[in-house]
Amino acid sequence: MFKYSLDNKRYHTLNYYYKNKYHQKIVKIPVDLGTSCPNKINGGCIFCDGDFACPKSTASIKEQFLKNKTVIDHKWPNSGYVIYFQNGTNTYGDFKKLTAKINEALTIPNVFGITIATRPDCINNNWITYFKELNQKTDLIIELGLQSMHNETLKLINRGHSREDFDKCVKLLKKHHIKVVAHIINGLPYETKEMMIDTAKYLNDLGIDGIKIHMLYVNKNTLLATWLKEDKFKLLTKEAYIDIVANQLTYLDPKIVIHRITGDPDLKALIAPTFLIKKVSLTNDIDKYMKEHDLYQGCNLK
Numbered sequence: 396m397f398k399y400s401l402d403n404k405r406y407h408t409l410n411y412y413y414k415n416k417y418h419q420k421i422v423k424i425p426v427d428l429g430t431s432c433p434n435k436i437n438g439g440c441i442f443c444d445g446d447f448a449c450p451k452s453t454a455s456i457k458e459q460f461l462k463n464k465t466v467i468d469h470k471w472p473n474s475g476y477v478i479y480f481q482n483g484t485n486t487y488g489d490f491k492k493l494t495a496k497i498n499e500a501l502t503i504p505n506v507f508g509i510t511i512a513t514r515p516d517c518i519n520n521n522w523i524t525y526f527k528e529l530n531q532k533t534d535l536i537i538e539l540g541l542q543s544m545h546n547e548t549l550k551l552i553n554r555g556h557s558r559e560d561f562d563k564c565v566k567l568l569k570k571h572h573i574k575v576v577a578h579i580i581n582g583l584p585y586e587t588k589e590m591m592i593d594t595a596k597y598l599n600d601l602g603i604d605g606i607k608i609h610m611l612y613v614n615k616n617t618l619l620a621t622w623l624k625e626d627k628f629k630l631l632t633k634e635a636y637i638d639i640v641a642n643q644l645t646y647l648d649p650k651i652v653i654h655r656i657t658g659d660p661d662l663k664a665l666i667a668p669t670f671l672i673k674k675v676s677l678t679n680d681i682d683k684y685m686k687e688h689d690l691y692q693g694c695n696l697k
């Protein structure tokens with residue numbers, strides 16, 4: 396049995412990480428800081444429909460937390476919480492105003508951690524100093540989008556930063572013992588299986604603490620939707636995605652926490668692929684594939 400799982404998975408689950416650390420159920424509660432994204436000025440990433448970049452909530456952090464917690468409490472009463480600043484680029488904007496809002500999260504009872512999603516080109520020295528302090532007070536995680544280690548892909552998808560920007564940012568955060576979770580996307584146009592596996596290997600060598608693995612999906616009103624219509628690229632099949640994820644996991648150190656192995660598309664916006672709608676079935680199929688091929692996280696590391 397794989398050490399870092401409580402439910403027979405062959406990879407280090409987030410559930411295991413939290414249960415092992417806090418001995419209770421921990422639930423992530425998304426809260427909106429109302430930030431936008433600097434890449435929108437350049438047209439944004441080709442798969443972005445802008446929804447993430449729109450400020451959505453003007454309610455206070457506590458108000459948003461209480462509202463979102465009510466929904467969660469029916470399913471998991473008496474949990475601990477991690478406040479998740481997910482939407483937009485959460486270090487892009489007025490430093491004082493944003494940090495004041497983040498600090499508000501620390502005053503909420505039963506909050507064990509704070510997770511902040513941002514871009515690698517949006518963390519300056521002020522933020523590093525702030526994160527160092529915040530890291531002493533709570534279980535801080537910084538989530539950074541990379542998507543691919545290949546600069547030609549980053550250029551193609553109009554990411555607006557390079558692998559070198561990501562590299563520099565991760566090294567700076569790690570120098571100050573701040574945990575980093577990287578986001579990657581499988582199936583970006585013209586990437587081969589080997590290129591995607593190289594992204595996993597690269598992140599492993601960089602010493603990230605966690606990873607979110609997504610499958611590329613196409614939303615309405617995006618440049619990617621036009622490309623799909625014009626048959627400029629092909630989406631991965633379900634079988635190909637399963638094979639790639641299972642193999643990426645084999646090149647990740649077992650200590651790296653796997654926060655996700657598939658995306659969560661908004662069904663109203665989604666064009667394709669529809670197999671992502673059945674998330675549980677997809678994760679079960681990944682488990683099955685790993686078992687059949689006797690693969691587990693890190694098994695291909697020397």
Ligand code: SF4
Nearest residue numbers: 432434439440443448
């Ligand atoms: S970084 Fe995120 S919010 Fe900004 S354009 Fe890309 S996908 Fe959209």
